[in-house]
Amino acid sequence: MTRTTLLPWHAPIFKTWHAIANKAHAYLIVAPDGTGGEYLLNQLAHSVLCENTDAQHLACGQCVACLLLQSYSHPDLRVLRPAILDVNHPIEEMRPEQGAGKPKPSKEISIAQVRGLANMVNQTSHRGGQRVILVYPAQKLNRNAANALLKTLEEPPPNTLFFLLVDDVKQLLPTIISRCQRIEAPAPSIDAGADYLNQVLGTTSDWPQLLATENGAAIRVQELSQGNYFELQQQLIDALAQGSRLSALRLAEQFEKHIADAEKARLAGGGSGIDVNTFITWLQRWLHDLLCESQGSGAARYYPKHQKALQQIVLKTNAIKLHEFEQQLLKSKRYAEHPLNLKTWLEHILLDYAQRIA
Ligand SMILES: [Zn+2]
Structure with missing residues (x-):
């Protein structure tokens, strides 16, 4: 400290x-x-x-x-x-x-x-x-x-x-x-955040994008880049980008384990920072980008690397279905702190997603 x-x-x-x-x-x-x-x-x-x-x-x-x-x-x-x-x-x-x-x-x-x-x-x-x-x-x-x-x-x-x-x-x-x-005390600008991260962690071209994803929270990006947070995010988004080919049950199983491991690590004072709320946040960001794409309101804010997948997914769904899923996510968030059965909860959300984009 x-x-x-x-x-x-x-x-x-x-x-x-x-x-x-x-x-x-x-x-x-x-x-x-x-x-x-x-x-x-x-x-x-x-x-x-x-x-x-x-x-x-x-x-x-x-x-x-x-x-x-x-x-x-x-x-x-x-x-x-x-x-x-x-x-x-x-x-x-x-x-x-x-x-x-x-x-x-x-x-x-x-x-x-x-x-x-x-x-x-x-x-x-x-x-x-x-x-x-x-x-x-x-x-x-x-x-x-x-x-x-x-x-x-x-x-x-x-x-x-x-x-x-x-x-x-x-x-x-x-x-x-x-x-x-x-x-x-506002967040640093993306440029100021990237300058800082270049200094403390070394130069990479990823900082501006990671900072944009985390709303400019430079210290959070610094801490998260020490663990597997960004890898797990990538894993989830890559899976969601597969659209209806997504294997919801397997993904739920993987993330149940990731979240449980992170909870154990957190109690020991470390960890990747991922929990059920993080999982929902990533999904919400993905959904945000899908909605942008479906309404033609500009480039993806969070996951611009997946622009092509976003375009393909919105061809098969519509804004109403996406908004419905958004509402579902908000409801799920209320149960997020204590889901009775984490795996079932994850399966439910991911199956819902797969259904709405099919
Ligand atoms: Zn002194």
């Missing part, structure tokens, strides 16, 4: 924050998922807590405060995030307990975590400066936790700064939003 430089597309926002700092005690950073919002949050925290920042307000990385931050032990910083994000924490004691009889690490921020702030904010700060509390992703606060945090924000403790990060502001309580100064 320690990244010593700002992501290039966050530099203007970091500067803006320092121009408005001290105007509020709570800031809500709105950044699309996978664009590095958590790094921005940490950079801001380090910048506030460092005792020797440079002219650009960047943390020095060498003072006592910075050393405490680097070892995750600064007493004036608290991070509230779901335990599932800590399964791979570099400090062993900070990982959630796992194993037989232990609950799965939570995907939510709990009320206990929010209540745990009390013993920090009721004391004076340890190092005499401000205290910083990071909350991310803030939409993962469960209802009780959100209400408890709201109370704290309504009666802000002295010398305490809150930074909340959210990618979908609609999922946050309006009362929490209204207590925070809002800062937008």
